[in-house]
Amino acid sequence: MLAAKKNKKPKSRTRKVAGFLHLWLGLASGLVVFILGVTGCLYVFQKEISDVIYSDQLYVKPPKNAVALPLTQLKQIAEKALNSPNVTATTYADPEKAWEFMYYKAGNDRALTFFGTVEAYKSAFINPYTGQVTGIMDYEKNFFVIVKYLHWSLLLNTQYGQPVVGYSTLVFVIMLITGMILWWPKNLKRNNLNKSFKVKWKAKFKRLNYDLHNVPGFYAMLITLVLALTGMVWAMKWFQTLVYVVASQSITPPKPNRLSSDSTAVAIKEPLNIAFETARKQFPDAKRIALSAPDGNSKAAVIRAFGYRGKENYYDVDALQFDQFTGKLLGRENFKDKNNGEKLIRMNYDIHVGAVLGLPGKILAFFASLIAASLPITGFIIWWGRGKKKKAAI
Numbered sequence: 001m002l003a004a005k006k007n008k009k010p011k012s013r014t015r016k017v018a019g020f021l022h023l024w025l026g027l028a029s030g031l032v033v034f035i036l037g038v039t040g041c042l043y044v045f046q047k048e049i050s051d052v053i054y055s056d057q058l059y060v061k062p063p064k065n066a067v068a069l070p071l072t073q074l075k076q077i078a079e080k081a082l083n084s085p086n087v088t089a090t091t092y093a094d095p096e097k098a099w100e101f102m103y104y105k106a107g108n109d110r111a112l113t114f115f116g117t118v119e120a121y122k123s124a125f126i127n128p129y130t131g132q133v134t135g136i137m138d139y140e141k142n143f144f145v146i147v148k149y150l151h152w153s154l155l156l157n158t159q160y161g162q163p164v165v166g167y168s169t170l171v172f173v174i175m176l177i178t179g180m181i182l183w184w185p186k187n188l189k190r191n192n193l194n195k196s197f198k199v200k201w202k203a204k205f206k207r208l209n210y211d212l213h214n215v216p217g218f219y220a221m222l223i224t225l226v227l228a229l230t231g232m233v234w235a236m237k238w239f240q241t242l243v244y245v246v247a248s249q250s251i252t253p254p255k256p257n258r259l260s261s262d263s264t265a266v267a268i269k270e271p272l273n274i275a276f277e278t279a280r281k282q283f284p285d286a287k288r289i290a291l292s293a294p295d296g297n298s299k300a301a302v303i304r305a306f307g308y309r310g311k312e313n314y315y316d317v318d319a320l321q322f323d324q325f326t327g328k329l330l331g332r333e334n335f336k337d338k339n340n341g342e343k344l345i346r347m348n349y350d351i352h353v354g355a356v357l358g359l360p361g362k363i364l365a366f367f368a369s370l371i372a373a374s375l376p377i378t379g380f381i382i383w384w385g386r387g388k389k390k391k392a393a394i
Contacts, residue, residue: 037373166235
């Protein structure tokens with residue numbers, strides 16, 4: 001035994017530093033990483049699950065030669081159902097989808113929790129052919145919305161929770177790097193490679209747990225790194241700026257295209273309907289169109305319309321602006337005309353949830369999140385076992 005210890009090579013300084021950082025940073029951030037991993041898993045397939053659970057609200061049976069009622073009429077029905085002054089409409093190219101009219105009103109911006117920052121957050125789903133309200137969804141009580149904000153800010157006010165989430169994610173990135181250093185085989189002999197790339201399922205618990213910490217962590221490292229970095233884009237403004245500068249190769253932020261309505265123009269009766277019909281023609285390939293109209297408090301505000309080409313993703317979208325009094329088209333912004341920095345930031349959500357690659361991407365995101373959630377647990381068990389071993393030796 002003494003000879004074996006003498007022949008054992010001492011750890012390099014790099015591995016010692018990596019081990020120290022991996023251990024203590026892991027203990028410091030483990031609970032937050034676990035929560036983010038679990039909520040990430042739950043949220044990945046929220047659309048598919050919601051489509052089944054709320055199918056009666058979200059889907060309708062269109063009549064033959066179906067023609068939707070005027071958007072303004074549907075909007076008035078939604079505002080009455082929600083008891084709200086103004087809503088944002090989302091219409092769908094799919095004739096079997098109910099149209100969604102959402103009302104959001106902010107609460108106390110200094111509240112401690114997410115719930116305190118929201119006064120109203122709900123949607124009415126309406127059959128566009130009959131005007132029937134198929135259902136009302138209160139998002140403050142919706143399971144997946146709660147999961148999303150637990151993932152976003154630990155259900156705290158964004159200004160409090162986001163820094164905790166962001167810097168815990170940054171710590172997780174450091175742990176991924178130090179974990180790779182610790183995992184890297186000391187030599188490339190076949191026995192060492194098997195230990196690094198394969199889980200020994202028939203081993204005792206201690207060894208099995210060790211393998212479940214190292215091997216899945218290696219295979220999921222690239223995906224979990226992407227998930228972590230895209231999460232940091234939201235949580236830390238400086239990191240988002242860095243991503244934009246690197247991708248666009250420019251330190252100059254894009255100039256916002258601010259247009260305004262002509263308050264001296266003669267107002268027509270239903271400018272929103274005109275804007276919607278124009279948007280339909282401008283976005284012939286859109287799977288859904290979202291429209292928001294001013295609440296009347298600002299004479300310069302415009303009607304905005306967004307045409308989404310994907311059924312679920314959000315990045316491939318063009319935007320239109322209309323005069324709120326006449327429905328006249330004032331301007332258009334196209335996704336394809338954005339610089340690389342703007343495109344990458346716009347794609348951030350869809351990359352983060354895996355939707356950018358469709359179903360295969362979401363499956364990858366699910367398993368990567370699951371593995372990320374497991375790492376703090378298996379890592380803690382390894383640390384705890386070593387502590388008990390030292391006490392036994394004493």
